Amino acid sequence: MTRPGETWFDDAAGPLIRPYAVTRGRTVGAGHDLDMLTLVVTVTPGPRLRxxxxxxxxxxxxxxxxxxxxxxxxxxxxxxxxxxILVGDLITEGLLNFRAPASGDFNDGIAVTDDLNILQAVLDGIRKL
Structure with missing residues (x-):
């Protein structure tokens, strides 16, 4: 049993809220064609976050x-x-702008790039997950 103010979980336990709860059960976004290299940036000044x-x-x-x-x-x-899904929601509300990856080459909806530095950075990011 835990004492008052003491947590009963640790970092290794993982998130307490499942991903489907964060998206309210949605598995498909708002229709924006986003991939992992799509750049997103906050609109300035942006509307109020709802x-x-x-x-x-x-x-x-x-x-x-x-x-x-x-x-x-x-x-x-x-x-x-x-x-x-979450980024798509914010784009739909006008809070974020997005831009497709710099490379215009696509293969089955996945951006293709010859820049090994970008690919290595993406791989490093995935490994951190």
Missing amino acids: HLEPEYTEIVRLCREAQSVAEVSAHLNLPLAVTK
Whole structure:
């Protein structure tokens, strides 16, 4: 039994809220074609945030400087699919702008790039998850 003020879980226990609860059960986003290299940035000045969930507030804060969806996912410690849904919600509300990856080449909806530095950074980010 835990004492008052003492937590009963540790960092290894993982998140207490399941990803499907964060997206309210949604598995598909708002229709924006986002991939892990899509850049998102906060609109300035942006409309008022209508969501009370802390994930939305954190995304808006993180995206004051342009971030890839993969970077946002890593910072939030959420799966990429969940992050895409949350970012899509904020784009729909006009709080975020997005831009496709710099490379215009796509293969089955996945951005193709020859820059090994970008690919290594993405791989490093995925490993941190």
